Amino acid sequence: MTLGDNVDVVAPKKWMDGWDKIYSQLLQKTDDELARVDVGHRVQQLEHALAITETNTIGLKVLELGSGEGNVACYLAKLGCKIVAVDALASAIAVAQRKTKILGLFEQIEFRLDDMDGWPIPANNYDIVIAIQSLQYLFDRTIPRLREAMDAVQPGGFFVYSGNILPHFETDPPIRFISEEEIRREFKDWTLHAFGTEEILRKPDDLRGYVWLIARKPMIHK
Numbered sequence: 001m002t003l004g005d006n007v008d009v010v011a012p013k014k015w016m017d018g019w020d021k022i023y024s025q026l027l028q029k030t031d032d033e034l035a036r037v038d039v040g041h042r043v044q045q046l047e048h049a050l051a052i053t054e055t056n057t058i059g060l061k062v063l064e065l066g067s068g069e070g071n072v073a074c075y076l077a078k079l080g081c082k083i084v085a086v087d088a089l090a091s092a093i094a095v096a097q098r099k100t101k102i103l104g105l106f107e108q109i110e111f112r113l114d115d116m117d118g119w120p121i122p123a124n125n126y127d128i129v130i131a132i133q134s135l136q137y138l139f140d141r142t143i144p145r146l147r148e149a150m151d152a153v154q155p156g157g158f159f160v161y162s163g164n165i166l167p168h169f170e171t172d173p174p175i176r177f178i179s180e181e182e183i184r185r186e187f188k189d190w191t192l193h194a195f196g197t198e199e200i201l202r203k204p205d206d207l208r209g210y211v212w213l214i215a216r217k218p219m220i221h222k
């Protein structure tokens with residue numbers, strides 16, 4: 001498969017190269033291996049929130065920023081959602097498109113090779129916006145883009161956020177962690193369906209903190 005050109009982004013090249021290596025390795029896998037769609041508890045909690053709010057998932061409009069290998073997009077497409085998923089790496093888009101084809105979900109997902117920042121997101125346009133482990137790589141644009149992405153959610157729609165917090169190894173430049181307090185403040189008018197923090201030991205001497213939320217926008221947004 002021929003890959004297109006990667007999109008230039010603010011994240012350092014060596015970080016993008018690290019993800020590119022992972023996605024390029026995934027491209028070597030068989031169709032059976034790629035057909036596995038593993039999503040973490042954040043997406044399971046979104047599914048629970050959709051169920052308890054009796055939200056019909058058929059045709060829901062979803063925007064995913066930094067969609068990586070496409071597991072979340074494929075999972076939501078299986079529930080009937082229509083997704084626009086954006087990532088700046090051609091290898092990520094290629095894996096995601098291959099998964100989509102294998103799973104027969106092509107008509108429901110548009111994978112866009114693009115920067116997740118730098119273009120207007122129409123306000124009140126999506127039923128769900130997802131930013132899992134991605135917005136923090138926009139540095140000084142992290143909070144402004146978070147707010148633009150929040151504006152893009154329709155009243156009664158959902159936002160899924162996940163990002164790192166301390167403890168975390170030092171990086172250069174520093175990742176723009178959105179702290180637990182900040183994320184609560186940003187979503188203070190929204191209904192929190194899930195909110196959590198955790199620490200995961202990725203490998204010896206690499207303990208990482210995470211914060212996530214599933215939040216629902218008020219029906220009448222102030």
Ligand SMILES: C[S@@+](CC[C@H](N)C(=O)[O-])C[C@H]1O[C@@H](n2cnc3c(N)ncnc32)[C@H](O)[C@@H]1O
Pocket residue numbers: 009010011016019065066067068069086087088089092114115116117131132133134137
């Ligand atoms: C830690 S990975 C997370 C991927 C996916 N959300 C997940 O949870 O598996 C970060 C992703 O963000 C993408 N990324 C980083 N900066 C980006 C930017 N400015 N625009 C689009 N994608 C970007 C990377 O290519 C990578 O796929």
